[in-house]
Amino acid sequence: MRVTFTVNGRRQEADDVWEGESLLYVLRERMGLPGSKNACEQGECGSCTVRLDGVPVCSCLVAAGQVEGRDVVTVEGLADFARQRAERGGCAGGVCGTGLDEAKRWAAKPAAEEQAGGQSGGPGELSPIQQAFIDAGAVQCGFCTPGLLVAADELLERNDSPSDADIREALSGNLCRCTGYEKILDAVRLAAARGESRTAGQGA
Amino acid sequence: MDFLRPASWEEALAAKAEHPTAVPIAGGTDVMVEINFDHRRPEYLLDLNRIGDLDEWEVGERTVRLGASVPYTQIMENLRAELPGLALASHTVASPQIRNRGGVGGNLGTASPAGDAHPALLAAGCEVEVESLRGRRMIPIDDFYTGVKRNAMEPDELIRAVHLPKADGPQQFSKVGTRNAMVIAVCAFGIALHPGTRTVRTGIGSAAPTPVRARAAEEFLAAALEEGGFWESGQALPPSLAQQFAQLAAGACNPIDDVRGSAAYRRHAVGIMARRTLGWTWESYRGGAHGTKGGAQCA
Numbered sequence: 001m002r003v004t005f006t007v008n009g010r011r012q013e014a015d016d017v018w019e020g021e022s023l024l025y026v027l028r029e030r031m032g033l034p035g036s037k038n039a040c041e042q043g044e045c046g047s048c049t050v051r052l053d054g055v056p057v058c059s060c061l062v063a064a065g066q067v068e069g070r071d072v073v074t075v076e077g078l079a080d081f082a083r084q085r086a087e088r089g090g091c092a093g094g095v096c097g098t099g100l101d102e103a104k105r106w107a108a109k110p111a112a113e114e115q116a117g118g119q120s121g122g123p124g125e126l127s128p129i130q131q132a133f134i135d136a137g138a139v140q141c142g143f144c145t146p147g148l149l150v151a152a153d154e155l156l157e158r159n160d161s162p163s164d165a166d167i168r169e170a171l172s173g174n175l176c177r178c179t180g181y182e183k184i185l186d187a188v189r190l191a192a193a194r195g196e197s198r199t200a201g202q203g204a
Numbered sequence: 205m206d207f208l209r210p211a212s213w214e215e216a217l218a219a220k221a222e223h224p225t226a227v228p229i230a231g232g233t234d235v236m237v238e239i240n241f242d243h244r245r246p247e248y249l250l251d252l253n254r255i256g257d258l259d260e261w262e263v264g265e266r267t268v269r270l271g272a273s274v275p276y277t278q279i280m281e282n283l284r285a286e287l288p289g290l291a292l293a294s295h296t297v298a299s300p301q302i303r304n305r306g307g308v309g310g311n312l313g314t315a316s317p318a319g320d321a322h323p324a325l326l327a328a329g330c331e332v333e334v335e336s337l338r339g340r341r342m343i344p345i346d347d348f349y350t351g352v353k354r355n356a357m358e359p360d361e362l363i364r365a366v367h368l369p370k371a372d373g374p375q376q377f378s379k380v381g382t383r384n385a386m387v388i389a390v391c392a393f394g395i396a397l398h399p400g401t402r403t404v405r406t407g408i409g410s411a412a413p414t415p416v417r418a419r420a421a422e423e424f425l426a427a428a429l430e431e432g433g434f435w436e437s438g439q440a441l442p443p444s445l446a447q448q449f450a451q452l453a454a455g456a457c458n459p460i461d462d463v464r465g466s467a468a469y470r471r472h473a474v475g476i477m478a479r480r481t482l483g484w485t486w487e488s489y490r491g492g493a494h495g496t497k498g499g500a501q502c503a
Contacts, residue, residue, distance in 0.1 A: 001207060019207040019249060020239045041240040043233055043302050044386055058301045061236040063229055065207040066253045151300070172385035173299025 008077025009097015024059040035075035046174035049147035075146035076103040082127035132191035140178035224359035231305035272309025289324040289375030315355040322415030323394030326407030330368040349414035373397035374488035376481040393477035411457040421452035453478035
């Protein structure tokens with residue numbers, strides 16, 4: 001069957017989708033977006049977490065056919081998504097979102113280029129939560145990171161100054177076998193603190 | 205495999221009548237696991253996500269009509285006052301990602317004794333609204349569970365909603381697992397005080413082939429509360445009374461030994477949870493500090 005839905009702000013189509021296929025499989029194997037990770041395939045690990053119509057879900061447990069006409073944000077589109085949210089209105093006319101080719105080429109900007117180039121807004125730009133994960137040393141092997149980023153970003157969208165209990169609760173569906181979680185908690189606290197200081201700077 | 209995408213409830217009923225073996229999929233948190241692991245290859249998947257009605261709830265004067273697919277997250281956030289027991293149970297379901305998708309309809313359809321919603325549904329007392337092209341019927345929750353992962357539904361029927369009485373007294377839920385999140389119940393216990401009718405209802409999960417009520421415990425407690433004039437006086441319950449209630453609750457179990465726990469442990473734990481949840485609800489009834497407010501409490 002054919003499935004058409006919005007991925008990271010742009011309409012995409014997948015053909016020859018098997019009826020029992022998961023959204024995760026379509027994203028990774030048919031759309032070339034391997035950011036969402038495939039691990040447990042039973043909703044235990046959270047490494048495949050994406051936003052479905054804004055709601056964090058395990059994409060391995062969503063049947064591809066259920067996504068028809070709906071809106072998905074993956075880690076590849078997270079920076080763009082966060083930028084549009086910060087600008088509040090989203091995109092004013094014209095094409096918005098992250099193109100599939102652009103998303104497939106996504107890579108974190110090397111440090112040297114970051115310093116030289118500054119904020120360009122293109123691929124390689126990081127969302128505040130992504131930058132916080134790097135700065136706090138919350139990434140080790142990196143396998144769980146995409147799911148944690150999507151879940152943590154959604155937490156901060158709802159709650160800009162979460163308590164430790166709020167953070168633990170929001171991330172309770174994401175397993176990490178490297179970090180022991182402390183640095184991940186640090187990263188979310190850091191992103192929240194930076195968000196607050198930014199708001200304070202605007203006098204809001 | 206065929207993927208059926210009815211746009212309305214009527215279309216869904218027609219599809220289920222035409223293909224009674226079709227597996228309904230809403231949140232997908234059970235069905236997709238089985239498909240991902242190749243434990244199940246249904247001929248038809250019947251997607252219920254496009255039927256908006258199933259995601260809605262309605263708070264009436266006496267009852268709440270809870271759509272079969274209302275996610276557990278919504279129950280926790282919006283129905284804590286009306287359905288405190290179910291809200292507490294919802295909070296113990298897996299993780300935020302799963303609670304954002306899963307709903308009570310899935311628990312009922314699967315009818316696993318480990319489903320977290322069952323003890324709360326049994327304790328509240330409710331009716332399950334099922335429908336087919338042949339008509340609609342309301343199945344009392346006490347008649348719903350018929351065997352291990354079996355329920356009272358016919359192959360052409362779908363679950364549309366659950367009708368629960370609004371809480372008329374304190375309710376509690378307690379669950380034993382190896383950790384707080386992402387855990388299938390070793391066993392679970394739900395209790396609801398119904399001061400209006402001077403009755404108490406309970407529900408036990410994962411400690412019998414089906415979710416069950418601890419009827420002997422309920423009857424003993426209702427009689428003891430009545431005889432002692434406790435409903436009027438609001439006095440503290442004597443420990444011996446709570447102990448007897450716990451023993452009877454443990455006696456209602458018919459558990460098995462499995463990887464999650466032994467039968468003896470389950471019986472013991474259900475007794476402990478029965479005693480503690482009775483204490484919490486009774487304190488709440490008396491106006492004490494333990495309410496159904498806040499998060500789930502450790503048993």
